[in-house]
Amino acid sequence: MAILKPEEHEKLALELVKFANEELERRRKAPVLIRGEEIEAQLKESKFPVHMVDPRIGSNQKSFRFWKCRASAHRRNTEWKSLGHRHTVEAVIYFEEGEGYSVIDGVSYQWKPGDCICVPMFAWHRHAVTRGDWMVHLAATTGPLSMYLGLAVYEDERYPEHWIFAQKGEEALKTLIPGKSGVPGGSTRVALGGGDREALSPTDRLYLDMLGFAAEEEKERRAGKVLVRGDDLAFEPTRMGNVALVVDPATGFHMRTIGTLVAEIPPGKRSGAHRHMYEETEYIISGQGYSVIEDQRHEWKKGDTLCIPVFAWHQHFNTGSENARFLVHHNRPYMKNLGFLMVEHGEDADF
CATH class of the missing domain: 2.60.120.10 (Jelly Rolls)
Structure with missing residues (x-):
């Protein structure tokens, strides 16, 4: 790392002082209203989601994006066969057109227009259409936050060569925990059970809690609600x-x-x-x-x-x-x- 000159350190300090005013000015100039007819026109021309809100296009929001997708029933029903995809992102999906189901970590949820589903962090999920020619949905996802934190991971069953954790077997692929071979409730890389917890020092108990956090987090998200009927x-x-x-x-x-x-x-x-x-x-x-x-x-x-x-x-x-x-x-x-x-x-x- 290059050593900065004294004036460069001063510049960094002043940037912190000026940040709030500059951020306020940025928010004032950012777009506030996105017209629906403009989005609909783009949806007819694109097979990809159309982004209404995303920091990469100058939006105010920095932690989540909001987009609309119009996909044919054939495309949605043939994209994924079993697992679908997963990401270090939370998402809420609102269905506007079509009827179908979503499979989230192996559980199927039926939906129709007006319903919402939430996709917890790193849950395998896929969508299929059972009625209608099109699936139209709007999604809010925390992708920008994961990207800014340097924690963005996207894994797709169609591209296993790009999986980060490279786990083998469908059961292992359903887990959030790297290196874990069973379903939630099994062991992690380090055995956490047994022994007298009270005999441990407070600091060691804290570390033990850290080791078990991912397993407990996964249990909680699997026990949480997913579907809301309109x-x-x-x-x-x-x-x-x-x-x-x-x-x-x-x-x-x-x-x-x-x-x-x-x-x-x-x-x-x-x-x-x-x-x-x-x-x-x-x-x-x-x-x-x-x-x-x-x-x-x-x-x-x-x-x-x-x-x-x-x-x-x-x-x-x-x-x-x-x-x-x-x-x-x-x-x-x-x-x-x-x-x-x-x-x-x-x-x-x-x-």
């Missing part, structure tokens, strides 16, 4: 309006980074106003209206996407004749785990 959404009144939690650690989902909810505003009404220290992307499921984000007004309708800048005041207004519904993805669990969660409330909803 028909079962339970809206409850809040200061921000009517909200239904979809994917959240508080409701039995083993998700450490990302969460999902659906917000609803009746015709002619407005949501509450707040700002928060977490990222948020909102997809308009139904309705039309406008949002005031800081001092800017943004008109939206069904199919549009709003990318809310971190700690920006925002409030939504329904100007249409039907309920406005928002599919909201956020990284609130991640910020809470980091100890950075902060929310400020400005005004209650008017209903």
Whole structure:
């Protein structure tokens, strides 16, 4: 490593001082509203997902991306045969068109339009269509966070030569733990059972807990919920309006980074106003209206996407004749785990 000159050390120190203002300016210039018709036009021309929100295209969000995919039933039913693929990424998938099932770590989940599934970290998964010619879905994934941390791993049954852990046998491939040959509950590389735990020093017990963390984490994620039926959404009144939690650690989902909810505003009404220290992307499921984000007004309708800048005041207004519904993805669990969660409330909803 080259030794820096004194003035270069000073430059590094000043970058830290200036960072907050530069970051604020970047958020102000980043796109907030993504038009649905533009996304639909691109979907017709591409066989790959169309990204609405991603830091690589200048979006505000840094920890997760949001994209839409339109795949033929034939393609989805022939891509993978058994395992599918897995990644060091959490994902929430909302199905908009088609009917089918997803296999996550060997368990099949039937879905239809309006349903959501969550894909826990490093779970093998694949999707198949059983009714309709197309599968249209929207996905929020924490890929950008994994990439920035240098922890991104993607393994696909079609390309075993690129598997990082190079485990053999289908049972071994279902596990999160490198080097583990059995199903969850079996042994890791080091035998952790036996002996008198209380006889160990506090530091050694802490190390023992670290050794067993991956196994316990995998057990918890396999015991967590995966599927949410759109028909079962339970809206409850809040200061921000009517909200239904979809994917959240508080409701039995083993998700450490990302969460999902659906917000609803009746015709002619407005949501509450707040700002928060977490990222948020909102997809308009139904309705039309406008949002005031800081001092800017943004008109939206069904199919549009709003990318809310971190700690920006925002409030939504329904100007249409039907309920406005928002599919909201956020990284609130991640910020809470980091100890950075902060929310400020400005005004209650008017209903």
